[in-house]
Amino acid sequence: MSVIRGVGYILAHAPDMVLSCGTTQTTERILNPDSEYLKAVSPALRSYEDVVAYMPNQVYIGGAEPEAISVDDIVKKYARHTDGKIIETTEEILAAYTELKELKEEIKALEIRKDALEETIKMAFGDAEAISYGGKTLATWKAAKDSEKFDSKAFCSANPDVSMKYMVVVPGTRRFLIK
Numbered sequence: 001m002s003v004i005r006g007v008g009y010i011l012a013h014a015p016d017m018v019l020s021c022g023t024t025q026t027t028e029r030i031l032n033p034d035s036e037y038l039k040a041v042s043p044a045l046r047s048y049e050d051v052v053a054y055m056p057n058q059v060y061i062g063g064a065e066p067e068a069i070s071v072d073d074i075v076k077k078y079a080r081h082t083d084g085k086i087i088e089t090t091e092e093i094l095a096a097y098t099e100l101k102e103l104k105e106e107i108k109a110l111e112i113r114k115d116a117l118e119e120t121i122k123m124a125f126g127d128a129e130a131i132s133y134g135g136k137t138l139a140t141w142k143a144a145k146d147s148e149k150f151d152s153k154a155f156c157s158a159n160p161d162v163s164m165k166y167m168v169v170v171p172g173t174r175r176f177l178i179k
Contacts, residue, residue, distance in 0.1 A: 011052075019041060122141060
């Protein structure tokens with residue numbers, strides 16, 4: 001029985017393979033051995049130093065990390081915060097913060113208004129399932145079907161020894177709070 005005991009990655013620099021094994025180059029060498037194309041291939045190949053310094057290759061061999069371009073990238077790299085670390089930010093981020101804070105206040109006011117309008121409309125239902133105007137149904141308000149749910153709190157309370165065997169630690173996630 002075969003067993004994999006380890007794995008590894010390599011980054012091979014083999015520019016001569018392009019010249020001797022490439023389909024286009026091999027065909028060109030047979031049909032037109034003195035072509036300008038063949039003369040231009042070799043000088044266009046990267047040196048070993050250039051290949052090693054190329055950012056995607058640096059990432060591949062572990063010499064560099066790609067720059068974060070999304071919040072998901074930040075969360076993957078920094079799933080946890082550094083206690084006590086505070087970064088002094090830029091004017092651009094301050095402007096985004098100010099706009100976001102104002103927007104959240106507008107949304108809160110809109111949510112309050114929305115809730116009040118929903119309450120006004122729901123008061124018109126009584127025990128009906130729908131309301132209409134001019135024969136057109138405007139809204140419905142129906143009870144969902146009954147369902148069954150496992151009461152984990154009651155189970156843990158009644159069976160603490162059993163439930164402890166199945167407890168797992170769930171890592172906390174970063175919460176974004178506007179102050």
